[in-house]
Amino acid sequence: MNNNISPSAFTKAVSEIENRRSKAFQTLELHKAEISKKAPEIDSLYNRILQTSIELSKAIISRSENIGKIIDELKNKNLENQLLIKVMLKEFGYPEDYLKAKYTCPICNDSGYVNGSRCDCLNELIKKYTIDELNKSCKIELHDFDEFNLNLYSKLPDDKSGIIPRERMNEILVQCRNYVDTFSKDSCSLFFLGKTGLGKTFISSMIAKSLIEKGFNVVFDSINNFLIKAENDHFGRSNGNTVDTILNADLVILDDLGSEFSTPFNNSTLYNIINTRINMEVPTIVSTNLSLSELNEKYDDRIISRLTGMFTPYRFFGTDIRQVKRRMMD
Ligand SMILES: [Zn+2]
Numbered sequence: 001m002n003n004n005i006s007p008s009a010f011t012k013a014v015s016e017i018e019n020r021r022s023k024a025f026q027t028l029e030l031h032k033a034e035i036s037k038k039a040p041e042i043d044s045l046y047n048r049i050l051q052t053s054i055e056l057s058k059a060i061i062s063r064s065e066n067i068g069k070i071i072d073e074l075k076n077k078n079l080e081n082q083l084l085i086k087v088m089l090k091e092f093g094y095p096e097d098y099l100k101a102k103y104t105c106p107i108c109n110d111s112g113y114v115n116g117s118r119c120d121c122l123n124e125l126i127k128k129y130t131i132d133e134l135n136k137s138c139k140i141e142l143h144d145f146d147e148f149n150l151n152l153y154s155k156l157p158d159d160k161s162g163i164i165p166r167e168r169m170n171e172i173l174v175q176c177r178n179y180v181d182t183f184s185k186d187s188c189s190l191f192f193l194g195k196t197g198l199g200k201t202f203i204s205s206m207i208a209k210s211l212i213e214k215g216f217n218v219v220f221d222s223i224n225n226f227l228i229k230a231e232n233d234h235f236g237r238s239n240g241n242t243v244d245t246i247l248n249a250d251l252v253i254l255d256d257l258g259s260e261f262s263t264p265f266n267n268s269t270l271y272n273i274i275n276t277r278i279n280m281e282v283p284t285i286v287s288t289n290l291s292l293s294e295l296n297e298k299y300d301d302r303i304i305s306r307l308t309g310m311f312t313p314y315r316f317f318g319t320d321i322r323q324v325k326r327r328m329m330d
Pocket residue numbers: 105106107108109110111112113119120121122
């Protein structure tokens with residue numbers, strides 16, 4: 001994780017960790033209250049353990065001659081009582097760890113730090129909130145899978161190619177559902193090709209929404225918006241870290257390749273994102289309205305060879321849905 005952390009994402013992550021910790025304590029307090037009511041025997045044992053702990057710290061401070069012996073005795077007493085509590089909790093029908101705080105992260109006990117360094121749980125939350133912030137400025141509406149309307153695609157074969165748009169789109173839909181169902185950081189990268197208005201952005205948004213709901217860190221926006229943000233970061237006009245956030249996400253969906261201006265900064269940033277994610281072996285989805293020959297004209301070979309060689313192509317087919325909808329309204 002980079003050191004250039006968004007302060008607001010960090011604050012949110014820390015407060016989430018604090019919430020987890022206080023929830024663990026609250027639950028423990030509830031359990032204690034319940035036990036002292038329903039099983040006072042266990043309650044008094046529990047208090048004895050607390051008492052022994054106090055005696056233990058006193059013994060350590062006292063520096064008396066036989067301190068080693070005293071500490072051993074107290075420790076043994078404590079262990080005995082702890083075992084006894086487990087047995088009695090079971091007898092009363094409670095789980096044996098009922099009087100232990102249950103932390104979300106047992107590595108740092110919901111403190112967020114281990115030996116002075118950020119615990120993975122805190123880093124994960126910082127990443128999640130950084131991505132949330134980046135996605136907040138995305139103007140593309142997110143959709144559910146059941147909103148996709150196959151009836152907008154013709155069931156008649158195309159004159160030239162013989163492809164039946166509805167069949168093709170059904171295949172893509174099934175594969176995208178499967179992609180979401182089986183998604184992991186090892187999933188393949190996808191390349192959505194096809195003319196404008198065939199549902200590439202719509203399907204991308206369905207994948208983004210489903211995976212976000214499943215708890216994955218998904219970054220989704222048009223390439224143009226990402227590059228504008230990256231440029232603002234790069235030239236100090238904003239203090240974000242768009243490229244790092246994109247590189248670290250579980251899935252990145254770069255919509256509408258070709259809509260951005262061809263500048264040296266844009267081309268190298270785009271190549272950096274696509275190539276780095278390929279090298280990290282993490283999935284990316286890219287969509288474009290451009291044909292392969294238009295892509296070849298606009299981008300250098302390095303970008304094209306990554307997209308055509310390392311991404312699984314999905315070729316969308318049919319008539320612009322906006323025109324179909326308009327016709328249906330007439
Ligand atoms: Zn932790």
